[in-house]
Amino acid sequence: QAKSAGRNQYSFYQASTSQHNEEELKLEQALRQALRQQQLEVYYQPKFTLDTGKLCGLEALLRWHDAELGIVSPALFIPLAEKLGLIHQLGEQVMRQVCNQLHFWQELAVPVAINISALQLTEPDFLPKLVSILEQSAISPSLLEIELTESCLIPEQADYTLSVLTKLKALGLRLSIDDFGTGYSSLSYLRRLPLDALKIDRSFIKDLPTSKSDGQITLAIIAMAKALGLEVIAEGIELEAQRQFLLEAGCDTGQGFLVSPALPATEITPWLADSASCTSLVQFAPNLGATNPLRRRS
Ligand code: C2E
Ligand code: MG
Numbered sequence: 264q265a266k267s268a269g270r271n272q273y274s275f276y277q278a279s280t281s282q283h284n285e286e287e288l289k290l291e292q293a294l295r296q297a298l299r300q301q302q303l304e305v306y307y308q309p310k311f312t313l314d315t316g317k318l319c320g321l322e323a324l325l326r327w328h329d330a331e332l333g334i335v336s337p338a339l340f341i342p343l344a345e346k347l348g349l350i351h352q353l354g355e356q357v358m359r360q361v362c363n364q365l366h367f368w369q370e371l372a373v374p375v376a377i378n379i380s381a382l383q384l385t386e387p388d389f390l391p392k393l394v395s396i397l398e399q400s401a402i403s404p405s406l407l408e409i410e411l412t413e414s415c416l417i418p419e420q421a422d423y424t425l426s427v428l429t430k431l432k433a434l435g436l437r438l439s440i441d442d443f444g445t446g447y448s449s450l451s452y453l454r455r456l457p458l459d460a461l462k463i464d465r466s467f468i469k470d471l472p473t474s475k476s477d478g479q480i481t482l483a484i485i486a487m488a489k490a491l492g493l494e495v496i497a498e499g500i501e502l503e504a505q506r507q508f509l510l511e512a513g514c515d516t517g518q519g520f521l522v523s524p525a526l527p528a529t530e531i532t533p534w535l536a537d538s539a540s541c542t543s544l545v546q547f548a549p550n551l552g553a554t555n556p557l558r559r560r561s
C-alpha cells in the first residue's frame with residue numbers, strides 16, 4: 264500500500280511494535296490538531312452522465328495534508344477518527360464546508376454527495392446538527408446527497424437506521440448506497456430503504472471490460488437497481504472502454520479518473536459555470552482523447 268500510494272504518503276508499516284505505537288500516537292496527535300485547527304479540506308470529484316459526459320453532480324472527499332506526515336489517505340484517517348471518537352467532529356466539519364460551498368455555488372445548483380459512516384448516522388445528534396447546518400447555509404436540502412456504505416446497515420440497528428433515513432428523505436435529501444456489492448446487506452432490507460441510487464463498487468469496474476465475471480456482476484447490479492427503480496452510478500472509471508461497457512450495460516452515470524480525480528473547490532468552479540453545455544468534459548478532462556465519442560458529440 265505504501266508503495267502504490269506514492270513517496271510522500273504516510274504509512275503504518277513499521278518493523279517493531281513499539282515503533283508502531285509511537286508512529287500511531289504521532290498520527291493521532293496530528294489528527295487531533297488538524298481537526299482543532301480545521302486543516303482538513305474537502306475536495307470534489309465530478310460525477311458525469313455516461314452518454315454525453317455532462318457533469319451531473321459532485322462527491323465530497325476529505326483530504327488531509329499534514330506538514331510533517333505529508334498526504335494522509337482517508338482510508339487511513341477515517342477509521343482512525345472513528346476509533347478515537349473524533350468522527351462526529353470530523354463529519355460536522357465536512358458538512359459545514361460542503362454546505363458553505365453549496366451556498367457559494369447556489370446559482371449553479373449542483374448536487375453534492377457526502378460520505379457518512381455508520382457511527383455518524385447512529386449518533387443521536389446527527390440529524391439536529393445537519394438540520395441546523397442546512398438552515399445556517401440556507402441551501403436547498405435537495406442539493407445534498409448522503410452516501411452510506413453497506414456497513415452502515417448493521418442488522419442490530421436496522422430499525423433505527425431506517426427511521427433516520429426516512430427523516431433525511433423527508434427533509435428532501437438524496438440517499439445512495441456506496442461501494443455496493445462489497446457488503447452483506449440483505450436485499451429485502453435494502454428494498455425497505457428510501458434510496459435514490461446504488462453505486463457499483465470500483466472493485467467490479469477495475470478489470471472491465473476484460474473480466475467476464477466482473478462484467479456479469481456489473482450487469483446483475485444494474486438490472487437489480489433498475490428493478491428497484493434506483494439510479495446506478497459506477498465508481499472508478501479509468502478507461503474509455505469501461506465507460507463504453509457501462510453505457511451499453513444501461514448504467515446512467517459514473518465517476519473516475521477517466522474524467523477527473525477529486526479537486527479543490529476552486530478548480531471545480533469553472534466546470535460548473537460551463538456545465539450548462541455538454542462541452543464541459545471536452546474542455547476540462549485531459550484524459551479524453553480526440554477519438555473519444557464524448558468529444559465528437561459536442
Ligand atoms: P468512497 O466514498 O467509495 O470514495 C471513492 C474513492 O475512490 C475515493 O478515494 C476516490 O478518490 C477514489 N477514486 C475515484 N475515482 C477513482 C478511479 O478512477 N480510480 C481509483 N483508483 N480511485 C478512484 P478516497 O478519496 O481516498 O476516499 C476513500 C474512502 O474514504 C471513501 O470511499 C470514503 O469511504 C472515505 N471518505 C472520504 N471522505 C470522507 C468523509 O468526508 N467522511 C467519511 N465518513 N468518509 C470519507
Ligand atoms: Mg463515496
Ligand code: MG
Nearest residue numbers: 441442462498
Ligand atoms: Mg464508494
Ligand code: MG
Nearest residue numbers: 442464465498
Ligand atoms: Mg469504493
